[in-house]
Amino acid sequence: MKTAVHVTHEAVQKIGGIGAVLHGLLTSRHYSEHVERDILVGPLFSTDGLAQARLGIGGEVLYSSIDGIIHHPLADGLHAVERKYHVNIVYGRKIFYDKFTQVTSHPEVLLFNLNHYSAERIAAFKWELYDKFRIESNRYEWIWDYEQYVRLAEPAIDALAAIGAGSNEHPAIMFSHEYMGMPTALAAKLNAPHRFRTIFYAHEVAPMRRIVESHPGHDISFYNAMRLGHQQHLSVDEVFGSQSFFYKYPLVDAARHCDNIFAVGDYIIDEFRFLNPIFERRRIDLAYNGVTSFNISLDEKIASRRRLQRYCQTLLGFKPDYVLAHVTRMVLSKGLWRDIRVMEQIEQHMAKKKQTAVLIVLSTETSARGTDDVMNMESDYHWPVAHREGYPDLTGGEAAFYAGVQEFNARSRYCKVIYINQFGFDQRTCGLRMPAEMDFMDIRQGSDVEFGQSVYEPFGIAQVESISFGGICVFTSLCGCAGFVRKAAGAGGTSNVIEVDYTSGSQVQFSSIEACLAVDKNRRNQIEGAIASQVAEKIVAKLPDTDAAIDAMVKEGYRLASQMSWEVVARDYVLPGMDQALARKNIDRVRPQVAIT
Numbered sequence: 001m002k003t004a005v006h007v008t009h010e011a012v013q014k015i016g017g018i019g020a021v022l023h024g025l026l027t028s029r030h031y032s033e034h035v036e037r038d039i040l041v042g043p044l045f046s047t048d049g050l051a052q053a054r055l056g057i058g059g060e061v062l063y064s065s066i067d068g069i070i071h072h073p074l075a076d077g078l079h080a081v082e083r084k085y086h087v088n089i090v091y092g093r094k095i096f097y098d099k100f101t102q103v104t105s106h107p108e109v110l111l112f113n114l115n116h117y118s119a120e121r122i123a124a125f126k127w128e129l130y131d132k133f134r135i136e137s138n139r140y141e142w143i144w145d146y147e148q149y150v151r152l153a154e155p156a157i158d159a160l161a162a163i164g165a166g167s168n169e170h171p172a173i174m175f176s177h178e179y180m181g182m183p184t185a186l187a188a189k190l191n192a193p194h195r196f197r198t199i200f201y202a203h204e205v206a207p208m209r210r211i212v213e214s215h216p217g218h219d220i221s222f223y224n225a226m227r228l229g230h231q232q233h234l235s236v237d238e239v240f241g242s243q244s245f246f247y248k249y250p251l252v253d254a255a256r257h258c259d260n261i262f263a264v265g266d267y268i269i270d271e272f273r274f275l276n277p278i279f280e281r282r283r284i285d286l287a288y289n290g291v292t293s294f295n296i297s298l299d300e301k302i303a304s305r306r307r308l309q310r311y312c313q314t315l316l317g318f319k320p321d322y323v324l325a326h327v328t329r330m331v332l333s334k335g336l337w338r339d340i341r342v343m344e345q346i347e348q349h350m351a352k353k354k355q356t357a358v359l360i361v362l363s364t365e366t367s368a369r370g371t372d373d374v375m376n377m378e379s380d381y382h383w384p385v386a387h388r389e390g391y392p393d394l395t396g397g398e399a400a401f402y403a404g405v406q407e408f409n410a411r412s413r414y415c416k417v418i419y420i421n422q423f424g425f426d427q428r429t430c431g432l433r434m435p436a437e438m439d440f441m442d443i444r445q446g447s448d449v450e451f452g453q454s455v456y457e458p459f460g461i462a463q464v465e466s467i468s469f470g471g472i473c474v475f476t477s478l479c480g481c482a483g484f485v486r487k488a489a490g491a492g493g494t495s496n497v498i499e500v501d502y503t504s505g506s507q508v509q510f511s512s513i514e515a516c517l518a519v520d521k522n523r524r525n526q527i528e529g530a531i532a533s534q535v536a537e538k539i540v541a542k543l544p545d546t547d548a549a550i551d552a553m554v555k556e557g558y559r560l561a562s563q564m565s566w567e568v569v570a571r572d573y574v575l576p577g578m579d580q581a582l583a584r585k586n587i588d589r590v591r592p593q594v595a596i597t
Contacts, residue, residue: 259584
């Protein structure tokens with residue numbers, strides 16, 4: 001039985017993909033049968049509020065010097081860590097429960113208030129990071145997102161010792177979830193190399209995301225430049241310039257010191273090798289994200305589909321033949337503008353067939369609007385068909401996307417886009433014009449198509465969440481989920497997926513890195529427009545037109561999802577990768593000190 005330590009900013013609150021991974025793994029039967037003890041480690045982001053709320057709903061605080069909860073068998077050891085580093089510690093348990101697997105997990109949690117950290121201690125540790133790993137913390141220490149995770153490292157190692165995690169005979173496996181956990185993983189190498197094995201859990205390669213998002217050619221430029229760079233044995237610094245100014249870069253690069261690396265998608269492996277040629281010689285194992293598999297009936301599918309159609313009719317005045325969806329965060333990497341380009345092409349097909357389609361985009365870049373605000377917007381100006389800039393409606397990024405929606409809706413006749421800048425999908429969150437029986441599962445279960453044409457997407461859990469319900473999932477070949485779907489589908493492939501490649505084909509042929517880097521917005525628009533036409537044609541050809549066709553897609557979707565579950569991920573990827581890390585013999589690999597002149 002194994003002990004696993006997960007260092008993450010989502011130790012308590014699920015914010016994004018890492019939280020989904022933790023939930024999926026900890027509530028997997030295969031994982032829980034082989035991992036006896038889970039410990040979540042992270043910063044305490046606020047000292048406000050009551051003690052019972054610090055670890056989330058159902059969480060139990062066992063020790064907290066902030067709240068005067070100090071009568072615990074481990075209190076003396078934790079208090080010694082607090083005195084040593086001038087930190088406060090919250091220790092307890094939280095609950096993960098999954099209604100589908102019926103697994104309940106009670107991981108321990110260690111949170112650290114790092115605001116008053118010992119200046120002497122942090123200076124000494126930063127020197128160690130430079131001396132042993134050449135990480136120049138002085139370049140980034142003014143960035144709190146960097147500084148707090150460096151401060152977290154040593155007290156985390158000592159607190160883990162205080163609660164008995166890891167030993168020479170039975171080392172614990174420490175997961176650095178992204179760059180946030182790397183200082184703690186490096187502290188384990190420095191201070192407790194025999195008590196821990198370390199795994200860098202790459203949910204992305206942060207320097208590569210930054211480049212893809214910032215370059216006007218996005219994925220079209222980057223991945224072609226990376227391909228040519230590999231052929232010419234060039235690194236990212238040699239192609240795109242030094243990335244050392246970016247505070248995440250040295251921490252991600254330090255993953256080479258870990259006992260293993262988990263990549264949630266196939267392209268992450270290539271990105272690591274482009275980051276630093278040394279990763280060619282480092283072990284990198286795939287560890288895809290999982291999908292919840294739902295075995296629904298045709299009647300359930302059609303019932304959700306009809307609710308969506310009824311909602312569209314209430315908002316727009318007509319019942320569409322097809323409902324498409326995109327549920328995602330409002331960030332540049334999601335490529336939302338590509339959906340509109342594809343809808344422009346679908347409009348032409350629908351016109352010829354005298355059919356209609358509506359795309360519902362559910363995305364926001366802020367927290368959920370309150371029920372009163374939603375009701376007022378709905379009554380005042382018919383939100384979400386119409387929007388207004390400013391609080392409580394459109395933020396800046398949302399307004400930019402809505403401008404494209406307005407232009408499309410003004411020109412189209414057979415297709416429309418409804419933009420809902422709100423998470424949730426019921427009357428309380430989205431207004432009284434939504435059917436009373438509607439809930440979030442309806443948009444997953446009832447939509448005919450789910451878009452996910454990201455420019456950077458290490459895996460893309462949202463892209464394939466509809467797969468179990470027979471929806472047509474449209475995602476780019478760069479998404480990590482693409483590789484997982486191919487494995488699940490087998491040699492025969494699947495009709496439930498459209499894999500889009502914006503980086504290759506007759507429209508994209510670059511003979512040099514310079515040509516890749518020269519792609520500007522206009523050239524990218526031309527390429528995306530040409531490929532959008534192909535995508536629309538494939539979507540229209542696959543759209544089911546009978547109940548029998550819908551039923552066949554539901555059955556195929558369930559087959560695929562069953563091969564992509566968290567049980568499969570734990571059994572075939574994560575647990576074997578943990579065993580590989582434990583099997584490493586030469587664990588003390590810290591580079592000898594180098595004299596500084």
